[in-house]
Amino acid sequence: MFRDRPDAGRQLAAKLQHYADRPDVLVLALPRGGVPVAYEVARALHAPLDIFLVRKLGLPGHEELAMGALATGGVRVLNEDVVRTLRIPTREIDAVAAREQRELERREHLYRDDRAAPEVRGRTVILVDDGLATGSTMRAAVAALRRAGPARIIVAVPVGAPQTCAEFTEEADEVVCAQTPEPFYAVGLWYQDFSQTTDQEVRDLLAQAATQRVPVAQG
Numbered sequence: 001m002f003r004d005r006p007d008a009g010r011q012l013a014a015k016l017q018h019y020a021d022r023p024d025v026l027v028l029a030l031p032r033g034g035v036p037v038a039y040e041v042a043r044a045l046h047a048p049l050d051i052f053l054v055r056k057l058g059l060p061g062h063e064e065l066a067m068g069a070l071a072t073g074g075v076r077v078l079n080e081d082v083v084r085t086l087r088i089p090t091r092e093i094d095a096v097a098a099r100e101q102r103e104l105e106r107r108e109h110l111y112r113d114d115r116a117a118p119e120v121r122g123r124t125v126i127l128v129d130d131g132l133a134t135g136s137t138m139r140a141a142v143a144a145l146r147r148a149g150p151a152r153i154i155v156a157v158p159v160g161a162p163q164t165c166a167e168f169t170e171e172a173d174e175v176v177c178a179q180t181p182e183p184f185y186a187v188g189l190w191y192q193d194f195s196q197t198t199d200q201e202v203r204d205l206l207a208q209a210a211t212q213r214v215p216v217a218q219g
Contacts, residue, residue, distance in 0.1 A: 001022065001159065001179060004193040005033065005130055007038025008158035012128070012178045016156060019126065020045045024151065026118060028052040030129040030141060031107060032197035037158060038128035047125075049209040050118045051202070052127065052145070053108055054137045055100035067093060069101050069140035072108065072117070073147060075139040103148045111202055121149040131187030132160030132177065142171050145193065159190045 002008040019025050025047045029038030042049035053072045056151065059065040059082070068078035069089060076097060083093070127141055138155060145153055155172040157165075161184040165177035181190065188194040 001181070001190040002192070004191060005036035005057065005197070006040050008178075008191065009128075010035035010044065010129065012037060012156055012158045012176070013041045013044035015018065015176050015178050016041060016045060016154075019047070019124065022047070022124065024122070024124045025126065026050065026120060026123045027126045027128060028118075028141075028145075029173070030054055030119075030127070030137060031111065032199065032202050033131075034129035035202045035205050036197060037130050038126075038160050039209055041128055041156065043212065044211055047126070048118070049206065051111055052141050053111075054141045054144075055104045056137055057093065057096050057100060059086070059088070060096065066134055066136040067096070069136045070097055070104060071140040071144035072104065073144045075140055075144035075147070077114075077136065077143055079134070079136055107199070110199055111206060120145060120170070123150050124152045124154065125150045126154045126156050127172075128156050130158065131190070132157045132164045133184070133187055134161075135164040137172065142168075159187060160184075179183065 027038050027042040027047050027049045029051050031036040031051050038049055055070045056066045059067050066079055069084055070076050075101045129138060142153055152173040154174040155168050156176040159179045160177040162180040162182055165175055165180050168175045
């Protein structure tokens with residue numbers, strides 16, 4: 001369906017053209033995989049690009065299974081069904097969360113060089129990732145952003161599980177899932193190249209975005 005993340009970003013941008021050239025629009029990417037996608041979206045919409053950090057809380061020994069997620073601002077979102085069904089003790093969740101908090105802070109420093117996060121109050125924020133499977137990471141991002149007071153939150157992904165995309169209509173002001181294949185299975189199946197995005201690629205894309213467009217004034 002998509003050659004790679006930049007190709008997915010260009011296809012997603014075509015679905016978001018009604019947000020082009022609007023001074024209130026801010027594109028926020030979920031690192032790392034969401035950044036190459038969001039870079040193309042921001043470029044097509046002539047909008048500023050930044051990142052919003054979220055870390056999955058993986059079940060120890062089965063890290064691919066998300067117990068929940070952690071986002072910038074200390075917001076923790078738990079998958080209550082998983083926690084309850086597997087009877088995961090609070091101390092285990094806290095231990096994983098503490099480790100992921102350290103990694104979140106490391107990446108924040110690495111990607112931003114201690115540059116302040118952008119002001120989102122009153123803005124229209126387009127939150128971009130490379131796909132939606134369970135949606136736990138994106139839910140944490142939406143919950144954290146709500147606390148910052150944006151005017152609107154648009155969840156935008158190139159591909160997503162149909163049920164997950166439908167569920168986000170209750171949480172975001174608008175949901176744009178460019179493709180919702182059924183059966184879905186996994187995000188990576190819909191990319192010819194789904195190789196891992198590196199920290200350096202994130203830094204490079206953010207630097208390129210900053211030079212291509214003068215960011216909208218903050219505050």
